[in-house]
Each structure stands twice: as C-alpha cells, then as structure tokens.
Amino acid sequence: MSLLQVKRLGKSYDLETKVLKDISFDVEAGEFVSIIGPSGAGKSTLLRSINRMVEINEGHVIFDNNDVGSLKKKELRQLRTDIGMIFQHYNLVPRLSVIENVLHGRFGYKTTIQGILGRFTEDEKERAFYLLDKLGIGEHAYKRCDQLSGGQQQRVGIARALIQDPKLVLCDEPIASLDPNTSKIIMDHLQSIVSELNITCIVNLHQVEVAQTYSDRIIGLKAGEIVFDGPTPWLTDDRIHHIYGTETRELITG
Amino acid sequence: MKREKEMKRKRWQTTILLAVIIVVTYVSIAITEFNVLTGITAIPQAIGWMFSHLLITQESLAKLPSILEKLNETIFMSIAATTTAAAVSIFLGLMGSKTTRVSNVLSVLARFIASFSRNIPVVAWALILLLSFGQNSMTGYLALFVGTVGFLTRAFIESIDEVSGSAVEALTATGATYFQIVNKAVIPQSLPQMISWILFMIETNIRSATLVGILTGTGIGYIFDLYYKTMDYNTVALVTFTIVITVIAIEMASNYIRKVIL
Numbered sequence: 001m002s003l004l005q006v007k008r009l010g011k012s013y014d015l016e017t018k019v020l021k022d023i024s025f026d027v028e029a030g031e032f033v034s035i036i037g038p039s040g041a042g043k044s045t046l047l048r049s050i051n052r053m054v055e056i057n058e059g060h061v062i063f064d065n066n067d068v069g070s071l072k073k074k075e076l077r078q079l080r081t082d083i084g085m086i087f088q089h090y091n092l093v094p095r096l097s098v099i100e101n102v103l104h105g106r107f108g109y110k111t112t113i114q115g116i117l118g119r120f121t122e123d124e125k126e127r128a129f130y131l132l133d134k135l136g137i138g139e140h141a142y143k144r145c146d147q148l149s150g151g152q153q154q155r156v157g158i159a160r161a162l163i164q165d166p167k168l169v170l171c172d173e174p175i176a177s178l179d180p181n182t183s184k185i186i187m188d189h190l191q192s193i194v195s196e197l198n199i200t201c202i203v204n205l206h207q208v209e210v211a212q213t214y215s216d217r218i219i220g221l222k223a224g225e226i227v228f229d230g231p232t233p234w235l236t237d238d239r240i241h242h243i244y245g246t247e248t249r250e251l252i253t254g
Numbered sequence: 255m256k257r258e259k260e261m262k263r264k265r266w267q268t269t270i271l272l273a274v275i276i277v278v279t280y281v282s283i284a285i286t287e288f289n290v291l292t293g294i295t296a297i298p299q300a301i302g303w304m305f306s307h308l309l310i311t312q313e314s315l316a317k318l319p320s321i322l323e324k325l326n327e328t329i330f331m332s333i334a335a336t337t338t339a340a341a342v343s344i345f346l347g348l349m350g351s352k353t354t355r356v357s358n359v360l361s362v363l364a365r366f367i368a369s370f371s372r373n374i375p376v377v378a379w380a381l382i383l384l385l386s387f388g389q390n391s392m393t394g395y396l397a398l399f400v401g402t403v404g405f406l407t408r409a410f411i412e413s414i415d416e417v418s419g420s421a422v423e424a425l426t427a428t429g430a431t432y433f434q435i436v437n438k439a440v441i442p443q444s445l446p447q448m449i450s451w452i453l454f455m456i457e458t459n460i461r462s463a464t465l466v467g468i469l470t471g472t473g474i475g476y477i478f479d480l481y482y483k484t485m486d487y488n489t490v491a492l493v494t495f496t497i498v499i500t501v502i503a504i505e506m507a508s509n510y511i512r513k514v515i516l
Binding site: 051053076077078079080081083084085087089090091092093094095096100104105106107108109110112115116118157160161164 | 418421424430437
C-alpha cells in the first residue's frame with residue numbers, strides 16, 4: 001500500500017474555474033517528488049489538499065490508510081502531526097526565538113494546556129537542538145527569527161517540520177524567495193535530511209533544473225491537470241515545453 | 255503616452271477637488287453666518303482675556319491638593335476603563351479577525367459591536383448612560399469603556415490580520431489547537447501593536463475623561479466645571495494646567511514604553 005494515494009481529486013474555489021481536475025497519483029514511502037508547472041497551475045492547492053489546508057471538493061486523498069477528506073476535526077489534527085509543511089515565506093512567528101519556533105512543531109502531540117504553558121520534554125528540546133545543529137544554525141537558537149536571513153529562517157522552518165517526526169513533508173515553493181546560493185544550501189539540506197530520516201517529500205518548485213537535480217520523480221501540472229508523471233530522467237525538453245507552453249523557451253533565450 | 259494621460263487626469267482631479275473644498279467652505283460660512291474677519295480679529299482680545307484672567311495665584315494654589323485628588327480619580331478611571339475594555343477587545347478582536355475567527359456569525363457580531371460602540375461619540379454615550387446610572391463615576395467609566403471597546407476591537411482586528419496570517423497557517427498545518435495557535439503565534443506577534451494601541455487609548459481617555467467628567471459630575475471635569483461656573487478663573491487655569499501636564503507626562507511615558515517594546 002502506498003503512503004499517499006490521490007484519487008480523482010478535483011477542487012474549485014468558485015463555480016466557474018476548476019483549479020484541479022481529476023488528479024490521480026500515488027507516492028511511495030521514501031520518495032522525493034517534485035511538482036512543477038507554471039504559476040497558477042494549481043501546485044499550491046494540490047499540496048494543501050493533501051493535509052486538507054484547503055477542503056477537498058471531489059475525489060479522495062488517502063494518506064497512511066486514512067481518507068483525509070472525511071476525517072473529523074480531532075482526527076485531522078492527529079493526521080497533520082504526521083505531515084510536516086514548509087512554506088515559501090517560512091511562516092515563522094518572527095518575534096519569537098528560533099528554538100521556540102522549532103518547538104511549535106510539537107503542538108500537535110500536546111494537549112492545549114501543555115502547549116499554552118510551553119511544557120516540552122527534555123527529549124523534545126534535545127531533538128530541537130539536534131536538528132538546528134544538523135541544519136547549521138545551532139548557534140542562533142536563542143536569537144529572534146526576525147534577525148535571521150531568509151535562508152536561515154527557512155532552515156528554522158525545516159526544523160519545525162522535522163521535529164513533528166513526520167512521515168511526509170510538503171514543501172510549498174521552499175526556495176522561491178531565496179537567492180541561487182542559498183537555494184542550493186536549502187535544497188541540499190532538505191535532500192540529505194529527508195533521505196537520512198527516510199521521510200517522504202513532495203516539493204512544489206517552479207525551477208525545472210532544481211527539480212531535475214534533486215528529485216526521484218517529477219509531476220508536471222498544467223492548468224489543474226497532470227500532464228507528466230514519471231522518473232526524473234524521462235522529463236525531456238519536449239515534455240518541459242509541453243508543461244510550460246512556450247514560456248520557458250522565451251525565458252531561456254530572451 | 256498612456257502614463258502622460260494618467261498624470262493629466264490626476265492633476266485635473268486635484269484641481270477639481272480643491273475647487274470643491276473652497277466652494278463647500280464658502281457655502282458653510284454663508285449658511286452659518288460665521289464672519290471670518292470678526293473671528294480672526296477677536297483672537298488677540300481672547301488672548302488678552304486669557305492672560306489677565308487665567309492666572310494661577312497663591313490663592314488658587316491652596317486648592318491644589320483637592321484638584322490633584324480629583325485628577326487621580328480621573329487618571330485611574332481612564333486606565334481602568336481602557337484596560338478592562340482591552341480585555342474585552344482582545345476577545346472580540348480574535349472573533350472578528352479573518353485569520354482567527356471561529357465562525358462567520360460571531361465575526362459579524364464582533365464587528366457590529368465594534369462599529370456600533372465606536373460610531374457613537376463618547377459624549378453621547380455619557381449622556382445616554384447618565385439617564386440610567388445617574389451622576390457618578392460608574393457612568394463616566396462605562397462611557398469610556400464602551401467607546402474604547404469599539405476603537406480597540408477595530409484596531410486589534412487589524413493588528414491580528416496584519417501580522418499573524420502566515421504563522422497561523424503554519425501552526426494549523428502542524429496539528430496545533432486553536433488556543434495553542436492564539437497563545438503562541440497570534441498574541442506574541444501582535445502584542446506590541448496592541449499595547450501601543452492601549453497606551454494611545456489611555457491618553458485619549460484621559461482627555462475625554464475631562465469632558466465626560468463635566469457631564470457626569472466626577473473627577474477633574476467636575477472640579478473644572480465647578481470653578482468655571484463660580485467664575486473662579488484662577489483655579490480654572492490651575493486645573494487646566496494640571497490636565498495639560500498630566501497628558502504630556504502620560505504621552506511621554508507611553509512613547510518611551512513604545513520605543514522599548516516595538
């Protein structure tokens with residue numbers, strides 16, 4: 001049984017436009033999958049349907065034998081503890097320290113009171129420092145997040161996702177606000193840490209080369225439909241042009 | 255070319271707007287029969303009167319202790335009204351904000367309460383409440399409280415929406431509960447702005463408390479009214495002076511606090 005099955009998923013925010021149309025794919029445990037496609041293709045919506053940050057209209061998302069769409073509130077919380085999420089704009093609480101932000105990833109495992117009082121076990125704190133060290137920002141643990149650079153903040157975001165002990169990490173354009181060098185650092189960290197911890201990873205990207213360098217498999221999305229799904233080497237130039245239309249050629253040559 | 259047209263249109267808009275303002279001003283003056291010239295020429299005379307009558311004398315200084323006592327009453331009433339209103343407003347703000355609302359009905363209700371209490375001036379509130387609560391400090395407190403709830407709720411909704419949308423999304427995705435999200439993301443991130451608004455409201459309320467006090471017969475407003483009506487202008491000057499000093503002091507203190515927390 002695959003870790004994640006998406007079956008005939010459809011989504012629309014209003015009556016006229018369908019953002020996602022009849023999307024089906026499976027993801028096996030341990031895979032590193034990139035979703036590529038032009039802006040507005042529905043990448044973010046697809047990613048957010050998996051942990052139901054947007055409601056699912058049609059079809060099913062089966063994660064770890066749970067039908068995500070039909071879970072009740074409490075079950076959904078439970079499910080979300082197994083799915084980490086990384087965002088384009090890091091989505092940290094800027095005024096709080098790095099370590100506090102990382103520990104926010106543990107809230108799903110706690111009662112409301114434990115969370116509000118900030119009662120974390122020694123193991124959890126050690127784990128947080130371990131992850132920060134691993135991501136190379138251990139010395140910044142007590143700094144406020146708004147004093148860090150973009151790349152450093154994204155590493156805090158990664159640590160927050162990983163401390164959840166997730167089975168799956170969803171990354172929504174994790175490097176879209178970063179410069180090329182920092183992007184490489186972030187992607188290297190992401191790749192090495194998820195493969196080491198054997199976490200499945202789905203990344204939305206709009207840089208095709210990055211997707212080709214890091215992922216095992218690529219899904220191409222165009223106007224809400226899957227137009228490519230296969231191992232990275234299968235993604236030929238022709239197929240890239242098919243996904244992006246004429247856009248890429250203009251971008252590369254012009 | 256298009257931009258040039260746009261610029262021209264903008265310039266025209268400004269000209270028309272200015273013309274409209276001038277016409278409206280002129281018409282208003284004509285309707286109210288307010289004579290600008292007489293108004294302006296009266297200014298030196300008014301200043302002269304102020305300098306000759308509004309003098310703080312030895313005699314009026316003797317009344318300082320009783321004035322200060324009433325001033326204290328006013329200050330503490332303003333602070334109490336603001337802080338209790340702030341507590342209610344945090345709740346209403348959370349309900350009203352797009353990012354933290356629990357249900358649409360509650361959100362609309364919160365926004366309605368806010369705009370209803372904000373759009374009726376504090377003085378009107380004081381007069382309305384006067385009918386049911388009588389002339390005492392409770393009435394003054396309530397008038398300030400209601401107006402402050404309206405203003406702070408509005409300000410808090412904006413602060414919450416502005417700062418915490420993205421972090422709320424991230425914490426929701428980790429499986430955090432509503433109260434965990436509010437306590438650990440929304441409040442820490444919007445607190446400095448909220449405190450800044452609360453300080454601003456304390457300043458404003460001390461100013462309004464003087465006026466409210468005249469109406470409700472409490473605090474510094476009462477004393478002001480009392481000496482004013484008995485034509486003891488020297489003491490009126492002293493009362494005004496203490497109010498000015500207080501407002502300036504509170505403003506300086508809150509500016510300092512703002513600088514530290516922001």
